[in-house]
Amino acid sequence: MNEIYIKPNLKTAQRRTKDETIIDRSLFNIPDEYKDLGFNKKYYLRTYGCQANERDSETIRGILELMSYIEVKEPDLADLIIMNTCAIRKNAEDHVFGEIGQLKRLKYTNPDLMFVVCGCMAQEEEVVERILKTYHHIDIIFGTHNIHRLPELLIQAHFNKERVVEVYSKEGEIYENLPVIRQQNTKAWVNIIYGCDKFCTYCIVPYTRGKERSRLKVDILDEINTLIKDGYKEVTLLGQNVNAYGKDLVEDYSFAELLEDVAKTGIERIRFMTSHPWDFTDKMVDMIAKYDNIMPFVHLPLQSGSNEILKLMGRRYTTEEYLRVFDQLRNKVKNITFSTDIIVGFPNETEEQFEDTIKMIDYCKFDNVYTFIYSPRAGTPASRMEDNVTLEVKRNRLKILNQKVAQYALLNNKGLIGSIQNVLVDGPSKKNEHVYSGYTEGNKLVNFVPKNAKTGMIVQVKITSANTWTLKGEEISS
Numbered sequence: 001m002n003e004i005y006i007k008p009n010l011k012t013a014q015r016r017t018k019d020e021t022i023i024d025r026s027l028f029n030i031p032d033e034y035k036d037l038g039f040n041k042k043y044y045l046r047t048y049g050c051q052a053n054e055r056d057s058e059t060i061r062g063i064l065e066l067m068s069y070i071e072v073k074e075p076d077l078a079d080l081i082i083m084n085t086c087a088i089r090k091n092a093e094d095h096v097f098g099e100i101g102q103l104k105r106l107k108y109t110n111p112d113l114m115f116v117v118c119g120c121m122a123q124e125e126e127v128v129e130r131i132l133k134t135y136h137h138i139d140i141i142f143g144t145h146n147i148h149r150l151p152e153l154l155i156q157a158h159f160n161k162e163r164v165v166e167v168y169s170k171e172g173e174i175y176e177n178l179p180v181i182r183q184q185n186t187k188a189w190v191n192i193i194y195g196c197d198k199f200c201t202y203c204i205v206p207y208t209r210g211k212e213r214s215r216l217k218v219d220i221l222d223e224i225n226t227l228i229k230d231g232y233k234e235v236t237l238l239g240q241n242v243n244a245y246g247k248d249l250v251e252d253y254s255f256a257e258l259l260e261d262v263a264k265t266g267i268e269r270i271r272f273m274t275s276h277p278w279d280f281t282d283k284m285v286d287m288i289a290k291y292d293n294i295m296p297f298v299h300l301p302l303q304s305g306s307n308e309i310l311k312l313m314g315r316r317y318t319t320e321e322y323l324r325v326f327d328q329l330r331n332k333v334k335n336i337t338f339s340t341d342i343i344v345g346f347p348n349e350t351e352e353q354f355e356d357t358i359k360m361i362d363y364c365k366f367d368n369v370y371t372f373i374y375s376p377r378a379g380t381p382a383s384r385m386e387d388n389v390t391l392e393v394k395r396n397r398l399k400i401l402n403q404k405v406a407q408y409a410l411l412n413n414k415g416l417i418g419s420i421q422n423v424l425v426d427g428p429s430k431k432n433e434h435v436y437s438g439y440t441e442g443n444k445l446v447n448f449v450p451k452n453a454k455t456g457m458i459v460q461v462k463i464t465s466a467n468t469w470t471l472k473g474e475e476i477s478s
């Protein structure tokens, strides 16, 4: 067997051509002699980061179970450990390295243990170099573009007893027929577009996940129709920027049109994430307003409330343009809720610029805000900017921001006391089996006293009290 050794390259990963995306429809097949490679073996899969990674892990599960591996929830019980990693910020990476270091002990008790690192961190040159130099217990490294190659990589590492590194730095293809084992049986992630071409100056994603490439409408609708037949109640349409859906297709077909076609499948709940404010069209707003099964909840990352910082971030919109979309959604979509992402401490962010962000928070009164301190990512333009803001100042800004955010979250939740909400039931809550939990249409987590509720049902719940991040209620009889 030939040795597999392909390392990532950020410069190549950055390249974008006009080449048409290749869609690979070949049937996924594991050679008969390797179908039992995992017989009597257990795997532990740990997923970090965003929904794209969660969905990739469902494919990894699908592949491993075709090879007869069985999943365990404890790394100590595993013969194969896979870390599906996230590269978005340094602290996410530090966490992974900490975990990799800690799990090394398992190699001493089980020398045959196979240790794999994959996902976005594997796409970074620096990370791969560091693993190769320091973490000798890692047996396989593969990236986001070659999950379908996992069987060959496992076979190679198994029989050659050599380290296998295979990370492609390229624009990427679409693989339609990969196996999947979903984590839930009422709610499903459905990829609609892979990659990102926005190249916001702070962000590593366009380098780790390739160019924007849309799945064909027919493949997406087929997948959703199958999910409906299998009893699924909710789909979340996934993409780094779902609004860009269709722009790379030959057919003239946009995200707004896809939303309408998905709504017409009759699935009970449709969500989508993430939307970039820059290309949020009026037609999309109209679709969300028109169809009751498109949930009235939008995650609309603002990142900063300062036009100067937005420009430096390469976000392509001003706060005024953001508010045009925001207000339009608020005016047209009944009971809409919003979440957003904010980065504080972008290089040289001034006190006034930070105050501008707070002003936007005061105006928008988001239901939820994911807040981050800027983290330089190697290879991105922002990482080359000088930065005169100290970490202490950044931490303080984050604290002030978080206080504001919590204040509005609680205020919004309190406004729901006494209302009746449709809740998709997740099941008994983890802490108390007599209390059930589920999500409202506006994506709020509710813990409630059940009457007839069963997992997967949509029930009516009267809200009786509110905390900052959760609601409490009682199911009302229908």
Ligand code: 5AD
Binding pocket: 088, 089, 202, 203, 204, 301, 303, 341, 342, 343, 372, 373, 374, 375, 376, 377
């Ligand atoms: N530093 C801090 N936050 C970041 N994000 C993306 N890149 C960085 C970075 N380098 C945040 C953005 C994005 C979210 C997924 O993560 O807010 O919307």
Ligand code: SF4
Binding pocket: 196, 197, 198, 199, 200, 203, 204, 205, 206, 240, 241, 276
């Ligand atoms: Fe990153 Fe910007 Fe693409 Fe979002 S839109 S993934 S923040 S580059």
